[in-house]
Amino acid sequence: MTNTTTPGPLPPPPRAGHGCLWGCLTAALIALAAVVGGFSYLGWYVGGGFKDDPGLHMAMARVNADPTARAILGDGIAIAGVSGTAFSDDLAAGKRSDYVVRLKGSRGEGTLAVTIVTRGGARRITALTLTGPDGSRYDLDHPAQAPPDAI
Numbered sequence: 001m002t003n004t005t006t007p008g009p010l011p012p013p014p015r016a017g018h019g020c021l022w023g024c025l026t027a028a029l030i031a032l033a034a035v036v037g038g039f040s041y042l043g044w045y046v047g048g049g050f051k052d053d054p055g056l057h058m059a060m061a062r063v064n065a066d067p068t069a070r071a072i073l074g075d076g077i078a079i080a081g082v083s084g085t086a087f088s089d090d091l092a093a094g095k096r097s098d099y100v101v102r103l104k105g106s107r108g109e110g111t112l113a114v115t116i117v118t119r120g121g122a123r124r125i126t127a128l129t130l131t132g133p134d135g136s137r138y139d140l141d142h143p144a145q146a147p148p149d150a151i
Helices: 021-047 054-065 067-073
Strands: 078-090 094-104 109-119 122-131 137-139
Touching: 054 067, 054 078, 054 094, 054 109, 054 122, 067 109, 067 122, 067 137
Parallel strands: none
Antiparallel strands: 078 094, 094 109, 109 122, 122 137
8 A cells, every 4th residue: 555645835946146145245354444444453453552651751751851761862862753562461460552753863773672661650661762764772770880999
């Protein structure tokens, strides 16, 4: 004996659509917007946004008051641009900001490497190294002490 049953209703035919086209395009547009936004912010910061950074203001006040920096770069030392930045945040050590900026004074140009640690709202410069036009490096945060036998 053969069993002849009628099949149930057939499923509807697959919907004609765009497949994954719209999903892939949406994901690509979101990724593109994130990249463009990141580069736009970086361009603004390097192009002039760094001028509002209170840590760099503090570092530049120290550089302009330092006799070694003024002897090397002259008067009116100002930031000409940012070569590099790095930021890290640690609950125990606080926020650390590292900058390498190009400086320009009345006598020449140089670079300044600055490390600023912020803990509990207080900023402290932990490293301030000036590289002069001739490539010589000067530690402005810890100036060389005269030897004990010096006059």
